[in-house]
Amino acid sequence: MANNAITLVEAVTQALAYELNADPDTVVLGEDVGVNGGVFRATAGLQQRFGKDRVMDTPLAESMIAGASIGMAAQGLKPIAEIQFMGFIFPAVDQMITHAARMRNRTRGRLTCPMVMRAPFGGGIHAPEHHSESTEALLAHIPGLRVVIPSSPTLAYGLLLAAIRDPDPVIFLEPKRIYRLVKQEVPDNGEALPLDVCFQLREGTDITLVTWGASTHETLKVANTLAKQGVSAEVIDVATIKPLDMNTILQSVEKTGRCVIVHEACRSFGVGAEIAAQIAEKALTSLMAPVKRVTGYDTVMPYFKLEKHYLPSEAQILAGVQEVLEYA
Amino acid sequence: MANNAITLVEAVTQALAYELNADPDTVVLGEDVGVNGGVFRATAGLQQRFGKDRVMDTPLAESMIAGASIGMAAQGLKPIAEIQFMGFIFPAVDQMITHAARMRNRTRGRLTCPMVMRAPFGGGIHAPEHHSESTEALLAHIPGLRVVIPSSPTLAYGLLLAAIRDPDPVIFLEPKRIYRLVKQEVPDNGEALPLDVCFQLREGTDITLVTWGASTHETLKVANTLAKQGVSAEVIDVATIKPLDMNTILQSVEKTGRCVIVHEACRSFGVGAEIAAQIAEKALTSLMAPVKRVTGYDTVMPYFKLEKHYLPSEAQILAGVQEVLEYA
């Protein structure tokens, strides 16, 4: 590990700083993003460096954060709004669904909405109620939005730059459980990574593991374990949840014939359902076993004493893989 | 057709009147539900009959309608709240997701939330923007909610009574395109129909058509057409979208080996995805063809000049069925 390696949350800060510097139209706004640098320090130092006009603390109102961002975006600014936790995104979804996602379509391209809404999401940090939500599926269903989730410092940097530069609204969900889990060297070269495509994190031939966000870490560990057992698992990080790059996933499943999808959100009507449905629609004859979903339970995330039993564990992923491998 | 046959919206009114009369804890609230009887007349005459204390016009604020209902419900009332159009439900989802769906769980059963939130939904009535939404998938993903959609006067009456009597929060979505399409004789006997189960609308052996809401009508027509062609289609009305009764669907698909899912909402991450995913997971070996989804496009509902081209048509359903039948 190089000396100047950074964490995922630092990569977010680095991308924000890069683009605030490079593009005078960008502004950062949200609750406590200014002098405090965000409750997770994602915007640390930015107000000091770029001033109060570029990095704005807002009053405490999420619909306002979304709605005002839409107004700014229509004027050609590129607002990068932070919602403090994904559990508090719901008051903002009305504006995102009814306006951000539709402004271009509604005006036949006259007004657009080049905004990003960032929010830390997911469980596993022993946080209070409402601080551990994973409701990416809700947003993924909304036409006109993009939903992007990075799983590493490198992806966080490159995808956030891409999200900011994208001419349409992007929801950028940051898996806070891995905000500081691993470090990578991430050159601050302003190079974006592509949106709308999956990333292959590991090549394999026997089974395809599809996941995103924090779960990539357990999934990669399982792939390592499997390798020791002589099973070659391909690991795909979906990264852009919407629109969904099924080609990469289908190609992999056509090769391996078996697939396990891992996500933290509750199972029913989750993102995994769409992936599984499309695999069954488009690669049915390649499938040597039913696609298995290893996910959170169809219940509210329990308070933190029990949260580790809610989150898909390595053991559960491994069991899912075994089941799929053993399917006759 | 009997003389006292009623429409779907009249069945809603009948159920509301029945329960307002039978259960003093029920109250109806919403925008324009009082003297105006609702913009679709679903609450017509109720305020006159039951008084302003039982049928309440609210100020114009959807989060308030949800949040105040939660407060009433915790006190043992059974609020039946109307959201004027499903397109305006989004300001209310925060309260529904963060409180209504969780109150029982959060207090270990000490406080509960026996409320119903009704909303007309779906396209096809040449309405202005935002008046033709079908976002049932968003709500279906939320643990703690029930989502119920009737497709006929009989089902509307029986399921609404069940929803009101259910001890937990229910979102009751009324397909407004068929509010007045067909009439049925619906005895006002206060008999509820079961929640959490699908209804078989037509028995068949060659293919399973799964749908809900207004699309049941085109789907049944297609089944008729197919019958003339010698194809026996089973039609299943999901009715309770969440929690999903997959047993009925799986039994049917195990019998027919083929399945088409029809829904008006956009395809990606829609309710159809969960159904297709579960079929592929649990009935893979029965499938003689991939499950096909015939749905709205992954875009915003167009304004009404083009809406008929957005909604799944009989022709599109039929083409989907042919494709599945012909799959070798």
Added chain:
Amino acid sequence: MQREQVASFSISHLRFLDEHGNTTQDLPEFAKDPDTLLYLYRTMSLTRAADAKAVNLQRTGRMGTYPSSLGQEAISVAIGHAMRKEDVFCPYYREQGTMLQRGVKIEDIFNYWGGDERGSNFGDGTSEDFPISVPIASQCLHATGVATAFKLRKQPRVAVVSCGDGATSEGDFYEAINLAGAWNLPVVFVVNNNKWAISVPLSEQTAAQTIAQKAIAAGFDGEQVDGNDVIAMHHTLEQAIENARQGGGPTLIEALTYRMCDHTTADDASRYRPREEVDEHRKKCPLVRLYNYLLNQGLWDKEKENALQAECAEKVQAAVDAYLNTENQPLTSMVDYLYETWPASLADQRDALLQEQQALEEKGEAVHG
């Protein structure tokens, strides 16, 4: 018991022309210019003519549900006249009078309510104004965002946003005024207090005696104006807009008026409000009021009026023709504007629309909806 008074506020009401068109006090400077008054009168007349035609188009099955602005023309026309071109307007759905002054064509309005998105591509397509916002009060936040952009860029521009009285019960309205106050934004909020929100009268909407006082919660000025007096409206708006332009911050203007029509063409107001109340307000018509004043001043007469009506009718008919001759959008229009580029992964959906389009064209059904 002693309580220390820590803050005090008052709300005042402005009017220049009474219901008969008589002045109640000296007119402001601008109103001494006959051209200005004649311009306002002509624009109100055109607005009403276009509006009446829209209702008629709906009644005759040639348009969708439509919300008339009958009786509210003074507010809307005054907004349009008080704004500068470079300002930005975020309208609610009864601001035909403003929109027509800001480059929106009558046929755009017809197209919008006729179920065609191109109605919001406004005139020559260069407008920065927002399209009509259907979700009540949500546009108030957009205006604060627009005003923030102006402020950050140090542009002397103002955002103006309008809504109804019912809209002031929505959280978005309040979050918007609070932000406008906190950030001292160049934005003016205009509330069309027409006393009803569909069937809910103002008295059931809020316990506040005035809507103007809602601004107190956000720490800035609220003013009440006779919204059927175009002179009072224009005066108040111009002051508020120029104050905002100079960095003086936001103003909330409550314009007292009355919804002279059904809520929309889909509504039947006789179900919930007494005829007498409507009749009572008919006497307060903003057009009649200015007409009488102009007449008294010798600035207007029957002949001019007839000529104006004919001119309006002609303009409106031209718009009707343009509207009815608008070719349908291709089916792919439903996906082509969603994102800047339609996602490659959804190419099959666009192809399906293309195919259907082709089939329609072959059947000769493609042109009109």
Added chain:
Amino acid sequence: MQREQVASFSISHLRFLDEHGNTTQDLPEFAKDPDTLLYLYRTMSLTRAADAKAVNLQRTGRMGTYPSSLGQEAISVAIGHAMRKEDVFCPYYREQGTMLQRGVKIEDIFNYWGGDERGSNFGDGTSEDFPISVPIASQCLHATGVATAFKLRKQPRVAVVSCGDGATSEGDFYEAINLAGAWNLPVVFVVNNNKWAISVPLSEQTAAQTIAQKAIAAGFDGEQVDGNDVIAMHHTLEQAIENARQGGGPTLIEALTYRMCDHTTADDASRYRPREEVDEHRKKCPLVRLYNYLLNQGLWDKEKENALQAECAEKVQAAVDAYLNTENQPLTSMVDYLYETWPASLADQRDALLQEQQALEEKGEAVHG
């Protein structure tokens, strides 16, 4: 130019005890009863002791993130004392002082912040009070619903809801006060104006000079009170609650205080606010103030204070023991309370939890989290 004044309002501030515990005016009746004052002082002391222990439990890794109520005890304790048992409280997260008077056990509070849902099953489980609401301001609407139920059932009961100053920027806060005014509901809103919302100072939160004036937008009374003066708090609350009980409608009470601690144990306030500001407010401590008054009145002394501290410490330690000895919930608890009955279609998920539970028990890992 003549403008007719159509409404006027003022906001006043109430205090009885100054920072040194000297009276600024005649005390209200209730405060002449030593027992009442001693009760308030004891309850504030217990609240502070329990609160300090919670912070300590977090710092030593035995609890999760915790929001201290240090410095706000007068507000919270006064609410608890002014409410009747049959009233309903909808708390925000710094109302330990109220909750402890309403049947909530100290260990319930520890359990809640310790990541165990049973903390909201409040004492003997018969409470009708709401659990702590984490989504800011959302509880204000619940209180209006509770108050509506009271009103419809003609019960002489009152809903009391509290929130912070930051919460008053949320749409839900405003929709709630507007409904309370429109329906004249028996509800009292208490805003803990502790000057900060995490790192955002009040001056950036709103341009309103007072929070109390936000009630004007909703058409009812707002009052400002010295929130560190438990006598002024109790007096104002009791009047507002009894007024609501009698059908007089809602009141908004702005309680001026200061957040003497970090926002939560996960926060470091030194990053964003000057130490001097905190030191300045340290002098205004609500406990010291009442302590001094009691001392001056000869109602209190060092010895009594020592005894009280020992008594508090004992109670808190008992709660810590109970908390740390609480057995974990079974894994199925995560599904068993979601619906009245877990859906049959999801039986397999419950089975999986049962199996995991069994495995844990076999490994002897089930009891503590």
